[in-house]
Amino acid sequence: MIRPPVKRLVAVFAALALAGCSGGGNGGSGGGENAPPLIIHAVDSGTFQEDFNPYHLEGVNFGTSGMIHETLMYFNKLKPGEITPWLALKHEWSDKGKSVTFTLRQGVKWTDGKPFTADDVAFTFKMLKDNPELNRNALEIADAEALAPDKVRIDFEKTSYAKLFNIAGNSPIVPKHLWEKQKDPVTFTNTKPVGTGPYTLSKFSAQLYELVKNPDYWQPGKPEVPVLRFPAYTANAVQTALQQGEVDWAGAFVPDIQKIYVQGKPEQNKFFFPPEGVVTLLPNLTHPILSKPEVRQAINLAIDRDKIVRVAERGYTKVAHPTGVPMPGGEAYVPPEYKDAAFKMDLAKAKELLKGVDPAELKFTLLVPSPFTDWVNAAQLIREDLAKIGITVDTRGVAFQDWVSKVGKGNYELSIRATAAGPTPYYQMRSMLFGGLAEPVGESATGNYQRWKDAETDRLIEEYAATEDEAEQQKATQGLGKIMVEKLPTLPLFYSPSWSQYRTNKYVGWPSEQDPYAIPSPYTSPDAAVVLLRLKPAAK
């Protein structure tokens, strides 16, 4: 007896909801609600945990940062120096880089309707100060204060010019009115995220979650992709999914991309693997022979990098510039005299350089993580190359954990390792070369694994960090590039590619070599959100 009225009521609500949807759709330009959902694979994962706290590292679901919670600015890593205002319109340093004031965008709303203000920004940075566990950017925050509804000042313990990316480009802002009620933000999982971003969470299960567009997003008419779906795929399953066309946008390593993914349709099934860092051959500089510059020079001249890229890396990436700076894009950070430099092989000169070294001592072990099959192949090629100049290399593949631990502690002779590029080549150089990161052998280092110690290098790194002037920063980085080329603290091999496969049958406007406006991999944030905001439905 009671049932029919309830049913009718539900029907009325459904109709209302539908009306609301179409009403919102009219506001958008083109595409609208008829546009198909985009299926995205970001990271290999069998199941998802219900975690949308943008400051968690691995448990957090992809999209939380960028699509739901936004940053103050956007830094394009493929064009160092290209910074786009986002939630902040501009920034101003004071107190010699110990204080920065952001002017915020007006009229931005949280998805629960409350306005976004300077209080939210101040709260976010204070939370990072009070909870070092969330401070993955290692910001030395002293205080954060809202000066006006659209102005916020953040103070630091130390000069922080070089950390602008970490502050403005990699710290998603969270709503104060909801987060201040949380007792412990470290374990808070934010299962009903409220952000300022172009998407909101609509569905969650352990195998799939879905984001839908935020109809009141501050960029009018955007995004044009109404629904994003993230199914859980393991590394094996995603290959099948790419083959069968289930996924529209993925960031996966595919062994034979032409056969598995492109399938004879290069105009639709596209991929773009821009550099996100550099892979170098690490010589342990605490080793008596490898610390000799002429030995490193000889090794450098003997390695056939073209062959490594072609054979071991399947041509998916390019030989690195001798400075290690990702090119194209990093031109301004490369010393002018080496702008067109490239690696050349010269076996005769290499042998000449080794004349003064006892041949019996030219024996090294090259340590590689065996799960990285491409590096294992590269190591074999290096072994063959170095044999030609009388250096015996014994390649040793070990478990990933073992490799991380041995390289971290400096218990190796030669190894291969990637360093992330960061927003400008300085981040990469600092991580590879800064003397402050070189720990004694036996203690875990977090960078500079070859243990390079050089006063000139450290001076240049400090020079960069002490100025906000872009030209000065570029000059310091150029100096570091010169050291890379001339002193060979570590030997660049090839760029580590950022994986991205995208299909153009539903949406167009993806980043490309001609227009690298963001890293195209779905697993980079906030870049992926920037890509989504540029997508337009494909013409039928």
Added chain:
Amino acid sequence: MRFLARRLGFYLLTAWAAITLNFLIPRLMPGDPVELLVARMKGNVEPEAIDAMRRAFGISDASLWQQYLDYLGNLARGELGRSITFFPTEVSTVIADSLPWTVGLVGVATLISYLIGTSLGVLMAWRRGTWLDGVLPAATFMHAVPYFWVALALVFVFGVTLQWFPVSRAYGLDVMPGMTGEFAASVLYHAALPAVTIVIASMADRILGMRNVMVTTLGEDYVVMAEAKGLTSRRVMWAYAARNAILPNITSFALSLGFVVGGSVLTEIVFSYPGIGSMLLKGVENEDFPLMQGIFLVISLAVLVANFLADLAYVVLDPRTRQESE
């Protein structure tokens, strides 16, 4: 009763040993979880933030002894800690989410494999010299080739080429989990292929065990007696011979139930099944100490409980075990 008490004491001792090993073995691996995390995050974490992360994950520099005492204390309170891989999810939640999938899939598959295998064993012993003899070499072959090979071959034929069955995950992407018929159907449909691989690969053991004991039993006087009485051959086969021959198979079944909880790591990897085997693999890859400890604990306890049940079953089924010293 004294028999049972003695067994119970033995199990308590074994449980303590298992708990201690669960604590020690993960810590013998080289490296530490935070270093691994940093290597995997490819520069998304500032090197200077690593100390803070160690703190967040509760990785202490305390002595091994102190860590062991803390571990026992937490265990006594029923706390397994928070997973590092899925931080801040509690290990107990990770296990609770994945265990039902494993128990459902591997448990049911084990039961089916046991029922089919035992019945086939009985039949084969009874009808020696018929075409049924050909089943054993076939089953043994499937048992002898590496499991993942059988699984991958089936995936290729039935999943990829014919597309009869889905090849990964536990339910379809278009259904939301819930108490609906649609969801249940999807779960069954997705479990079919992995379950078949487990059954095919594990059946040989049961067939062989059952057939051999059955052959011996068939020579017993009471079987000849039953036949002489003129009972139907079906009744002789099942009620006289099989009933007595099944004893060792019950023990092996009880034991294999214990291993169900450990999951079939390979099955779960090949089919991307969200069970406890996948979680264990993830835990090992990431040196997630709390997660590994938690899963190992559940597995070892399950094996112990299964052993205990097998002991009990024996006591009930075989009077000889009860008559020892009085």
